[in-house]
Amino acid sequence: MPDPISFKLNGKRVRLEVDGNRKLLWVLRTELEQTGTKYGCGSGFCGACMVLIDDRPVRSCLARVESVGGKEVVTIEGLGKDGDLHPLQKAFMENDAMQCGFCTPGMILTAYGLLRSKPAPSREEIIRGMDGNLCRCGANTRIIDAIQSAATDVRKRRSTT
Amino acid sequence: MNTTDDHSRREFLKRLGGGIAIFVTFGGKLALVEQAEAQGSRGVPADFNAFLRIAENGRVTCLTGKIEMGQGPITSLAQMLADELDAPYEMVDMLMGDTDLCPWDMGTWGSRTTRFFGAALRVAAAEARGVLMELASEALNVPISRLEAKDGAVFDRKDEKKRVSYGALAEGKPIARHLTVKPDLKDPSQFRVMGQPKLRRDSLEKVTGKAKYAADIRLPGMLYAKILRPPAHGAKLKDLDTSGARKVAGVRVVEDGDFVAVLHELPDVAQRALGRIKAEFDVPPATVTDENIHAHLLRVAPKGDVAAERGDLKKGRKLAARTFETTFFDGYVAHAPMETHAALANIEDNKCTVWASTQNPFGARDQIARAIGFRTEKVRVITPFVGGGFGGKTSNMQAVEAARLAKAVGRPVQVMRTREEEFFYDTFRPAAIVKIHSGIDDAGRMTLWNYEVLFAGQRGSEHFYEIPHHRTTVRPRGWTRGRGTHPFATGAWRAPANNTNTFARESQIDIMAAATGVDPIELRLKHLEDPRMIRVLKAAAERFGWTPATSPSKRGLGVASGIDAGTYVAAIAEVAVDARTGNVEVKRVLCAQEMGIVINPQGATIQMEGCITMGLGYALSEEVHFRGGKILDTNFHRYEIPRFSRLPKIETVLVEANEIAPQGGGEPAIIVMGAVIANAIHDATGARLLRMPMTPARVKAAMQET
Numbered sequence: 100m101p102d103p104i105s106f107k108l109n110g111k112r113v114r115l116e117v118d119g120n121r122k123l124l125w126v127l128r129t130e131l132e133q134t135g136t137k138y139g140c141g142s143g144f145c146g147a148c149m150v151l152i153d154d155r156p157v158r159s160c161l162a163r164v165e166s167v168g169g170k171e172v173v174t175i176e177g178l179g180k181d182g183d184l185h186p187l188q189k190a191f192m193e194n195d196a197m198q199c200g201f202c203t204p205g206m207i208l209t210a211y212g213l214l215r216s217k218p219a220p221s222r223e224e225i226i227r228g229m230d231g232n233l234c235r236c237g238a239n240t241r242i243i244d245a246i247q248s249a250a251t252d253v254r255k256r257r258s259t260t
Numbered sequence: 261m262n263t264t265d266d267h268s269r270r271e272f273l274k275r276l277g278g279g280i281a282i283f284v285t286f287g288g289k290l291a292l293v294e295q296a297e298a299q300g301s302r303g304v305p306a307d308f309n310a311f312l313r314i315a316e317n318g319r320v321t322c323l324t325g326k327i328e329m330g331q332g333p334i335t336s337l338a339q340m341l342a343d344e345l346d347a348p349y350e351m352v353d354m355l356m357g358d359t360d361l362c363p364w365d366m367g368t369w370g371s372r373t374t375r376f377f378g379a380a381l382r383v384a385a386a387e388a389r390g391v392l393m394e395l396a397s398e399a400l401n402v403p404i405s406r407l408e409a410k411d412g413a414v415f416d417r418k419d420e421k422k423r424v425s426y427g428a429l430a431e432g433k434p435i436a437r438h439l440t441v442k443p444d445l446k447d448p449s450q451f452r453v454m455g456q457p458k459l460r461r462d463s464l465e466k467v468t469g470k471a472k473y474a475a476d477i478r479l480p481g482m483l484y485a486k487i488l489r490p491p492a493h494g495a496k497l498k499d500l501d502t503s504g505a506r507k508v509a510g511v512r513v514v515e516d517g518d519f520v521a522v523l524h525e526l527p528d529v530a531q532r533a534l535g536r537i538k539a540e541f542d543v544p545p546a547t548v549t550d551e552n553i554h555a556h557l558l559r560v561a562p563k564g565d566v567a568a569e570r571g572d573l574k575k576g577r578k579l580a581a582r583t584f585e586t587t588f589f590d591g592y593v594a595h596a597p598m599e600t601h602a603a604l605a606n607i608e609d610n611k612c613t614v615w616a617s618t619q620n621p622f623g624a625r626d627q628i629a630r631a632i633g634f635r636t637e638k639v640r641v642i643t644p645f646v647g648g649g650f651g652g653k654t655s656n657m658q659a660v661e662a663a664r665l666a667k668a669v670g671r672p673v674q675v676m677r678t679r680e681e682e683f684f685y686d687t688f689r690p691a692a693i694v695k696i697h698s699g700i701d702d703a704g705r706m707t708l709w710n711y712e713v714l715f716a717g718q719r720g721s722e723h724f725y726e727i728p729h730h731r732t733t734v735r736p737r738g739w740t741r742g743r744g745t746h747p748f749a750t751g752a753w754r755a756p757a758n759n760t761n762t763f764a765r766e767s768q769i770d771i772m773a774a775a776t777g778v779d780p781i782e783l784r785l786k787h788l789e790d791p792r793m794i795r796v797l798k799a800a801a802e803r804f805g806w807t808p809a810t811s812p813s814k815r816g817l818g819v820a821s822g823i824d825a826g827t828y829v830a831a832i833a834e835v836a837v838d839a840r841t842g843n844v845e846v847k848r849v850l851c852a853q854e855m856g857i858v859i860n861p862q863g864a865t866i867q868m869e870g871c872i873t874m875g876l877g878y879a880l881s882e883e884v885h886f887r888g889g890k891i892l893d894t895n896f897h898r899y900e901i902p903r904f905s906r907l908p909k910i911e912t913v914l915v916e917a918n919e920i921a922p923q924g925g926g927e928p929a930i931i932v933m934g935a936v937i938a939n940a941i942h943d944a945t946g947a948r949l950l951r952m953p954m955t956p957a958r959v960k961a962a963m964q965e966t
Contacts, residue, residue: 134472
C-alpha cells in the first residue's frame, strides 16, 4: 500500500490510502462522496470540477491527489460556514444565475478565487476571470451580475473578520 | 377503465401513501385536450397515474413525467398548480420524471411542458379544488355556494372562522377522483401566482452541491463501467484481447459480442484498465468530411414533400421585376450539455431501477425493459436533476448499457460518458441546405417564394409573409435519416429545423430588402398580416430604437423574426466586424417575444437570455468536424461553445398577450440568432454570409468577394 495522504477537506481531517497519482476529482467524488464537484471534460477545459486548495481555485480533474497532502481542500459543499451560505451562493440564488446547475459549483468557486485577488472587479475583469468556465444553458450574464453583487458583500465580510 | 387498470391504480395508490389523489381521465371531450390534439399533441397523459396529491400535512405534490434540465418547469408547474388549487405556492412539492409515480409522458421536448402538460395540470388542480369544496361542505355543514378557497383552506364567506384546511380534509382518506367535466380555469385577471416572476425553486440545492444528478447517486457495492468504443462510426470490432485489463486488481470484464465493458469500484481505475484492452477495428474508408458533406447531401436528398403551397410559381416569376436565387448551408452542431450522459442501474428482487439523465424517462423504461427482457412494470426510471439536454438526452443508450451491465454482474452499475464519448455519440443537429428562389415586383411586393429545405426538417420552413405565389418543399420532413445520408446519428437540437430555416428565410428577406433599397423592417411589415408578428416586430424595433436605413448602412444592425412552438419572436442585433481577421463581435441583442399568457415572466426571460447566448454558438463558432465516421472534435478545446467573452448586451421584451393560451418558451428565441447576425454582418460590411457557422475565415472570404 502507498503512503497515506492526509489533508483537510471542508474543515475535517482526511487520511486516505490511495494511489497518489489518481486525480483529486475521482477521489473526491468516489471515496469522499463530495459529488458537488463535477466531471465536465476531464481535461481542464470547462471548470466544472473546480475546488479550492489552500484558498485558491484548482481544477480537480488535473490535480493529483498527492499534491494536496498537508493542504486544505474546500469543495462547494464546504464553502458555506456554520450553515450560512457564502455571499456568492446567495447572490447566485438571488440573481437566478443558473439553469441546469451543473456548472454552478465550478462557477462559484472560480468566482471565489477571482474575488480573492480582485475584491472589486470590473465587468471586464469578471469576464476575463470567468472565461475558462463553460455554461451551456447561457446563464452567463446572470453569473456576471451575481459576482458583481456578491463582491460588495465579500468585501464587507473580509473587513469584519 | 378495465380491471388491469384498476389493479394498477390500487398498486399506485399504495405506493403514493394517504391523502387525496386526483386523476384525470381524458376522453377527448375536454376543450383543452381537443385543442392539444388539434395541435398534434400526443403528449397529454391518459394513464391512471395521478397529477397531484394532497397530503394530511397540507403539502401538495405535483406529479409529472416532465423533467428538470434547467428550463424551469420545477418552478412554473408549481405556480400553475398552486394558483388553480388556491394552495400556497410554498406548500407545493415537485416530483418529476419517476416512472413509478408520475403520469406517463412522451418526453420533455418541443417546448410543450407549459402548453400541453401545464394545461392538463391546471385542469387537474381546478378539479381538485372542486373536490376539496365538496369535502369542506360536508365537514363544515355549509353549502358549497357559500364557501371560498384560499391559501390552502376552505372557509364560510359569512363566517370566516368556520374554516378547514386542505390537510385536514385529506386526513384518513385516500380519495381518488376522476375528472369527467371541464372545471372552470382561472382567467388571467384572477391569477395570484401565475404571471408573477418567481426565482428558481431548486437554486439552494444547486449552489450548495446538494443537487443530485444521475452520476451523483451512490449505492453500496456499486461498480463503475467503462465501455469499449470504436474509433469511428461504422467501424467493426475485428480483434479483441482483454487480458491486460483483467490483470488490474478488482476489475471485472463483461464481453457480450461487440459490447465490451470494464468495471471497477473506482471510475478512474476502470478507465485506465479500459486502456489496457487491445482492440482492432475495421474502419470503413472515409468519403465524406465536414468540407464536402453538402455536395454529398445534395446527391442523396430524397424528392421530398410539399409542406405549403399557394398560387402558381410561374405566375409569380412573371410578375417579378427581379428574382433572387440563393443557397444556404448549415453544418452539424453538437448539444454538448455540461453533464455527460450518465445512469446508475440496480436490479433487486427482479425489479430494475435506473437513475438516468434523460429527457424521456418513460421511453428509457421501455428501452431498458426490451434490452434486459423485463416487463415494463419491472423497470423503474428515476430522473434526478438533468445537467442540460437541448434535445440530446433522448436516446437513452447509457441507461440501457447500465441496465445490461447490472444484469450481467449482479451489482449496481454506473455508466457515465467521458466528454469524448459525449461528442462521439451525440445526435447532432443535421448539416443542411436551403435553396430559395424569390421575386419582387416594381412596387416592392414579393410575388414569388419557392423554398426547398434539405435535411434540416420541416419545423419553421413555412414562411408567414403575404406572398401570392409560393411553395415550401421539405426533403425530408424530419431531422433523422437512415444510413447513407449522415455518417453518424442526427437528432433534435433546441428548436430543431427552425434554426436553419429561420437563418435562410430571414437572410433571403434581407437580401431582397438590400437589393431594392428598402429598410428591412419596412419590407417585412409590408408583407405581414398576422397581428401577432406585426406586434412583436414593432415592439423589437421600438425598444431597440431602430431608425430605418438600407443595408449596408455601416451601422452593423440586423433584424430577424420567426415563429416556434406557437411563440413569436423578433430580434435586432448590433455587430462589429474586424475587417482584418473577419472576427464578429456581437455587441447588443434585443429580443421581443410574444408567448401568450406568461406563467413565470422571470423563467421566460431567462430562457430567452439562454437562447440568445446559446444561439451565438451555432451562428458563429459551433461546427462538428469529422472525417467519415471519425469525430475530430473530441472536447471543448476544439468545439467552441459560447464563452463569457462572447457575450453581447442582452435585452428582452415580453409582449403581453393574455388573450392567447400559454405557448412554448424554452426554444423560440434561439431560432433568430443565425439570421440576425448574418443580416447585421451585411449591414456592417456589405458581405453576405450564406453558411453557418459564420467563422472569421468565412466572414473574411465573404468580405473579399464583395
